[in-house]
Every structure is written in structure tokens, then in C-alpha cells.
Amino acid sequence: AQSVTQLDSQVPVFEEAPVELRCNYSSSVSVYLFWYVQYPNQGLQLLLKYLSGSTLVESINGFEAEFNKSQTSFHLRKPSVHISDTAEYFCAVSAYQGGSEKLVFGKGTKLTVNP
């Protein structure tokens, strides 16, 4: 069975500082990896995903994540954060089983960007 561990439940940073949100997964099969962002009282939005190929994937708003198979990690990074990046971030791993893709989510990391 797949599982996801997000090592930090809360990460406070100052505006324009770099940030890394950590994610480790466990799986016995090849996986797809995702990062989602959730703003207060909203649904989750897909931020970026790794399917295959280049291990570094980027989002349109400056986030990037690197797939590291040997360390079973998929950490999310941004070199300079903005106030508007304040949100909760979820890492997820998928497996295609029984005719359906199932996503298993971590418990989330609340990123707070302070001025």
C-alpha cells in the first residue's frame, strides 16, 4: 500500500525567503506524485505533478519539486515566497488499481508567509 509523510505540519517563513516543504512516500510499485494547494475554505488545486522523465518539475507560479527515487522523496521548493503563497500544501501519491486511480494524501503542510 502507498503512504505519504509530510514531515512538517506548519512552516512559517518571511516574504521573499526560500522555502522547502518536505514529502516522503512509500510504495511497492511505480508511482505518480502530485502536489496540491488549498486556500482557506476552497477545494484543492493541482500545483504540479511527476509522471516520468525529468525528475525536476515546475509550476507556473515558481514552485518546483524534485523526484528522488533513492530517497523516496518529492520535496516542494520555491526560492522566494510571496504573501499570496500562504496556504496548505498536500503531497499525494497515486496508484492505478482496480480500474481506478487512487490518490493517497499526506496530512498537509500549512505554509504561512509573513511580511
Add this chain to the structure above:
Amino acid sequence: SQTIHQWPATLVQPVGSPLSLECTVEGTSNPNLYWYRQAAGRGLQLLFYSVGIGQISSEVPQNLSASRPQDRQFILSSKKLLLSDSGFYLCAWTTGEGYGYTFGSGTRLTVV
């Protein structure tokens, strides 16, 4: 374009009352549909998923049930709500492997 609608946005219900939350998807056919519950500090818990009309799989035993009467409609129900049913309920869909999920805007359910 593909969209997902979920309603109501907020709901306050007394203990023991019934529940019906609806989710519909537009702009696609034969999607896989999912219901998740998000409780504070517990992340997202998969409740039900469906790969087709009338096909429902339950991930955890609970006080809730799901139905899929039409291809793009997914309903979450309860006959008698418990306090522990409070939470943020999210509907999601996907069309295939590797696409990830598209989520609805969620329903905040408070059972009082």
C-alpha cells in the same frame, strides 16, 4: 471546458437528520468520481469512489453511503448524521491514469 460543481457550500444539520450532498461534472464522460472528507489535522480521507454508473466502492466503514445514478452525478448521503460526520467534504474526478484529480469547491458540514 470541464467543470465540477458541488453544493451546498455550507450546511448545518442537527444530529440524527439526513444528509444529501451532490456533485456533478460537466465536459467529460465516464469519469472516475471520488468523495473525500477533510477533518482538522487529519488530512484527506477517501470515503468512496466510483468507476461507473451504479458502481460504488467504500474505503472505510462509516455512517455514510454514496450513489451514482447518472454518469456525471455523484451523491453522498446519510440517513442519520452523527457529530463525528462534521467536516469538509470534497468531490473529485479524473479521466485516467496520471491526470491527477480535479476537485470541487467543497461542502463545510457542521453537525450540531
